Amino acid sequence: MTIDDETLMALADGQLDPDQARDVQARLAADPAAQARLALFRRTRARLEALRDDTPQAEPGDAALIARIRAATGGAAPQQEAAGPAAATIPPSPTAAPPQSRMRAANANRAPWMALAAGLGAVAVMAGLALTDGRRDGSPLQTALAQLPAGEGTVLPDGTDLTVLASFRIGGDALCREVETLRDDSARLAVLCRAAPGQPFEERFAMDLPAGDDYRPASGDLEALDDWLIQVGAGPVLSLQEEAPLLTP
Amino acid sequence: MDAAFGDALIRLLPNLRRYALSLCRRPDLADDLVQITVERAITHHAARDPAQRLEPWLFRILRNAFIDTTRRQRTEGTRVDVTDHPEILATDDAPLIEARLMLAATRSAMTRLSPEQEEILTLVCIEGLSYAEAAQVLDVPKGTVMSRLSRARLALAALLGIN
Numbered sequence: 001m002t003i004d005d006e007t008l009m010a011l012a013d014g015q016l017d018p019d020q021a022r023d024v025q026a027r028l029a030a031d032p033a034a035q036a037r038l039a040l041f042r043r044t045r046a047r048l049e050a051l052r053d054d055t056p057q058a059e060p061g062d063a064a065l066i067a068r069i070r071a072a073t074g075g076a077a078p079q080q081e082a083a084g085p086a087a088a089t090i091p092p093s094p095t096a097a098p099p100q101s102r103m104r105a106a107n108a109n110r111a112p113w114m115a116l117a118a119g120l121g122a123v124a125v126m127a128g129l130a131l132t133d134g135r136r137d138g139s140p141l142q143t144a145l146a147q148l149p150a151g152e153g154t155v156l157p158d159g160t161d162l163t164v165l166a167s168f169r170i171g172g173d174a175l176c177r178e179v180e181t182l183r184d185d186s187a188r189l190a191v192l193c194r195a196a197p198g199q200p201f202e203e204r205f206a207m208d209l210p211a212g213d214d215y216r217p218a219s220g221d222l223e224a225l226d227d228w229l230i231q232v233g234a235g236p237v238l239s240l241q242e243e244a245p246l247l248t249p
Numbered sequence: 250m251d252a253a254f255g256d257a258l259i260r261l262l263p264n265l266r267r268y269a270l271s272l273c274r275r276p277d278l279a280d281d282l283v284q285i286t287v288e289r290a291i292t293h294h295a296a297r298d299p300a301q302r303l304e305p306w307l308f309r310i311l312r313n314a315f316i317d318t319t320r321r322q323r324t325e326g327t328r329v330d331v332t333d334h335p336e337i338l339a340t341d342d343a344p345l346i347e348a349r350l351m352l353a354a355t356r357s358a359m360t361r362l363s364p365e366q367e368e369i370l371t372l373v374c375i376e377g378l379s380y381a382e383a384a385q386v387l388d389v390p391k392g393t394v395m396s397r398l399s400r401a402r403l404a405l406a407a408l409l410g411i412n
Contacts, residue, residue: 002372005399005403006395006396006399008397009395009399009402010380010395013373013374013380015379016379040402040403040406040411040412041402043406043411044374044402044405044406044409044411045374045404047351047405047409047411048355048371048374048375048405049354049374049375050351050352050355050371051352051359051375052267052375052376052377054352062259062262062279065259065262065284065287066262066281067260068259068287068291069255069287069291070255070259071256072255072290072291073251073252073254073255074251074252168299169314170402239347240348241348244347244348
């Protein structure tokens, strides 16, 4: 039986409960048509999420509102969100994008899958999910890492569902891709990096995803990742515009 | 009232404006709606269930304000495309141009959907609400959210040439 659109959409949006998600996942591997439909729902979501990241963070007219809110809520902070007049309705140019914290951008892409991870139970230890097996150039994993923009995902031949959350640089030119994988009962977060274009991505960091009944992404839940990012001196999350030239078309 | 609530409210001002624009498509009206929402949020802060996320609560206030306003005005006014940004071509960097064009195409496609479809896409895919939260904002069953959202996604995909 084929998988209906609403179910595929709910999977793409991370809105299925873990049992349903596993069930759909299992049926997907043998159903290329459903995989294509799933990709459609993912891609529409990714296109819309790009709009979210492109919205100006504050507008000149906000100063009065912010002052009003501060006065009513007892906050003492002075105007900190004032924007130049040019920011009115024009999205910032890619190079002048408002600073966004790494975790904010990464979590925006993570949200759907974290909801799926909820309730899977704390997976204390688990094997490498075949990510490290895919090191050779040209493997489906390597192809996905080199091609997929942040926010998009694919189902690898071994049934692993992979979503790229974010891209960033470390140590100059090395490109890193933060991904989330889901296979069977296990959700996992990993960072794979390549030293230069054409070289294979190698896994540099991995953690099992935390679980909870009502998981909400928050930087505090990913302390191990945060620590690692600080330790290696990771750069800020690349915007889709910054990322595009680094990917294989 | 606590400063954390104020901080959260300030942080969400761009989200509120974006949702307001998706409802009325007029920057001046959107500003009014955001202002009304802020005032009502401050007034009714104590009535909010702290276990609930702030976003759906604020979106619902804004949506009700929009319904109030249009009821009073009995007219929608002129719809303008606030997403017309010719400056996207003001760079000679090809990948950047392509990324800007993709954003512009997505914005343009959104305005060609029905207001109902644009709204559900904004709430779930841009603002990141769960289906249950969107159902609460729109005051419809979750099943309605899913069927509406799925139709909207297919319509958007068709407009964007995604298949």
